[in-house]
Amino acid sequence: MRRGDFSEWAVFIAVAEEGSFTRAAAKLGLSQSALSYAVRMLEQRIGVRLISRTTRSLSLTEAGERLLISLRPAFDHIDSEIAALTALRDKPAGTIRITTFRHAAQTVLWPVLSKLLQNYPDITVEVHVDEGLTDIVAERFDAGIRMGEQVQKDMVAVRISPDVRMAVVGSPAYFANRPARRHPAT
DNA sequence: GGAACACACGGCGACTACAG
DNA sequence: CTGTAGTCGCCGTGTGTTCC
Numbered sequence: 114m115r116r117g118d119f120s121e122w123a124v125f126i127a128v129a130e131e132g133s134f135t136r137a138a139a140k141l142g143l144s145q146s147a148l149s150y151a152v153r154m155l156e157q158r159i160g161v162r163l164i165s166r167t168t169r170s171l172s173l174t175e176a177g178e179r180l181l182i183s184l185r186p187a188f189d190h191i192d193s194e195i196a197a198l199t200a201l202r203d204k205p206a207g208t209i210r211i212t213t214f215r216h217a218a219q220t221v222l223w224p225v226l227s228k229l230l231q232n233y234p235d236i237t238v239e240v241h242v243d244e245g246l247t248d249i250v251a252e253r254f255d256a257g258i259r260m261g262e263q264v265q266k267d268m269v270a271v272r273i274s275p276d277v278r279m280a281v282v283g284s285p286a287y288f289a290n291r292p293a294r295r296h297p298a299t
Numbered sequence: 300g301g302a303a304c305a306c307a308c309g310g311c312g313a314c315t316a317c318a319g
Numbered sequence: 320c321t322g323t324a325g326t327c328g329c330c331g332t333g334t335g336t337t338c339c
């Protein structure tokens with residue numbers, strides 16, 4: 114997956130939430146044509162129509178609705194974590210190690226990391242993709258994404274999607290210095 | 300005179316071509 | 320990949336016509 118993909122997901126969310134390319138463009142500080150191009154490229158690459166357009170209005174397709182429901186909490190969660198990091202440090206920097214499975218990496222993690230890395234270039238993120246059950250604590254990962262049934266008892270889990278059973282999990286050590294969350298912040 | 304309908308037109312928003 | 324300019328087409332509104 115190319116790095117440029119990240120912004121396309123953010124564009125999709127903005128358009129979906131605003132219900133208008135023009136308003137989304139104003140919100141993101143881009144031109145309307147840039148957003149149209151980004152969404153078109155995104156749809157072409159994944160081969161799924163996400164937004165139904167007419168000359169005067171737009172609406173989300175079923176696939177678009179599902180994608181928005183899945184992505185929005187993840188973006189919100191990353192935003193809240195960034196805010197928490199900012200509160201702890203004047204200038205966030207360092208390495209975050211995350212383990213996840215391929216589907217979550219493609220649909221959830223990459224889009225939010227795009228925003229994170231743009232805003233905090235001093236942060237390095239190590240993403241380990243594997244379909245097995247990597248031990249987050251033993252392998253010294255800071256966080257991971259697991260299906261609900263894969264969340265172990267000693268993990269601190271935050272659900273990130275209402276319709277997909279995915280959750281962000283972190284080692285107790287990671288959350289020891291941070292406030293525990295039951296839900297992603299909005 | 301007032302209500303209902305049909306039509307024309309301008310505004311607005313999305314798309315596309317093209318240049319940088 | 321982004322911005323500009325031009326094009327297309329839907330929608331809202333104003334105006335004219337018809338009917339009661």
